[in-house]
Amino acid sequence: MTNPRAYCDEITLSYGNHAVALRPSLRAAIQLERLHDGFPALLRKIEQFDTRTIAACITAGAPDRQAAQNLFIYAATGPLSTFKQATQAPVIELVANLLPQPSGAPDDATSAATGTSTLQPWAKAFQDLFGIATGWLGWTPDAAWSATPQEITDAFTAHIEKLKAIHGAADDDTATVADNIYTSERLKQIEEQGFDPAFDRAALHALSNKVSAT
Numbered sequence: 144m145t146n147p148r149a150y151c152d153e154i155t156l157s158y159g160n161h162a163v164a165l166r167p168s169l170r171a172a173i174q175l176e177r178l179h180d181g182f183p184a185l186l187r188k189i190e191q192f193d194t195r196t197i198a199a200c201i202t203a204g205a206p207d208r209q210a211a212q213n214l215f216i217y218a219a220t221g222p223l224s225t226f227k228q229a230t231q232a233p234v235i236e237l238v239a240n241l242l243p244q245p246s247g248a249p250d251d252a253t254s255a256a257t258g259t260s261t262l263q264p265w266a267k268a269f270q271d272l273f274g275i276a277t278g279w280l281g282w283t284p285d286a287a288w289s290a291t292p293q294e295i296t297d298a299f300t301a302h303i304e305k306l307k308a309i310h311g312a313a314d315d316d317t318a319t320v321a322d323n324i325y326t327s328e329r330l331k332q333i334e335e336q337g338f339d340p341a342f343d344r345a346a347l348h349a350l351s352n353k354v355s356a357t
Contacts (some may be wrong), residue, residue, distance in 0.1 A: 152167070152240075152291055152293070152294065153166050154166075154167075154204070154233050154236045154237050154240070156214070156230055156233040156234075157229065158209065158217065158225075158229040158230065159217055159221070160217075161213055161214045161217050162210070163201060163205050163207065163210045163211050163214050164207065164210075165205055165233060166204055166205075166206055166291070167237055167238075167240035167241045167291050168204070168206075168288065168289050168291055169272060169290055169292055169295065170288040171203040171204045171237070171241065172241040172265075172269050172292055173266070173269050174203045174240040175199070175200060175241065176241070176265050177256035178199055179196070181265070182265065185198070186238070188225060189231065189235060189238070192223075192231060194223075196345065197230060198215060200234045200237060201214070201230070201234065204237045239331065240293070241308070242292070242323065243272075243293045243295075243296040244296075267323045269292065272295045272296070273287050273288070273294055275299050276290060276298075279302060280295070280302060352357055
């Protein structure tokens with residue numbers, strides 16, 4: 144299955160005469176997920192436009208740290224309201240693109256790659272993606288950290304499809320790396336454990352609509 148969402152591997156944040164490219168890398172995903180102990184709290188801070196959180200998001204997502212620093216210096220000379228108008232939506236988009244979408248890797252291969260078939264919090268899922276990139280795909284650690292979670296998911300899917308073409312596989316093996324987080328059994332476990340990754344997407348969608356309307 145192909146990814147139905149238009150995926151962005153780079154978001155441009157422009158403010159005045161400054162522009163910063165934000166990349167939703169695996170490194171940024173791990174840093175921002177743990178910044179406030181999960182995406183729900185991170186989203187609340189973004190909605191409140193907590194400046195430290197906004198700065199952390201921009202810094203984590205910017206491969207060019209000097210460009211980010213120049214933006215902060217320039218922002219300090221102007222009103223906070225205009226800085227908010229320019230930065231809140233791109234930061235939300237950055238966070239949204241940290242969460243990989245399904246792309247077609249079989250469930251048995253996913254379980255083998257991650258070493259588990261049970262629900263995992265995003266922090267563990269991101270760690271597993273690093274293992275997939277460096278172990279299954281043979282990427283260097285630097286390449287894995289710089290890649291986006293979606294790129295790793297898609298590359299792993301292509302790798303499994305190649306193995307299926309060479310060795311053969313059942314036609315109904317269609318679950319994906321991202322699907323492994325969202326099966327009905329796992330959603331039931333989410334309810335029992337009090338951890339709901341679906342909230343991340345719902346909150347992102349609601350927050351994105353709210354920001355777009357302002």
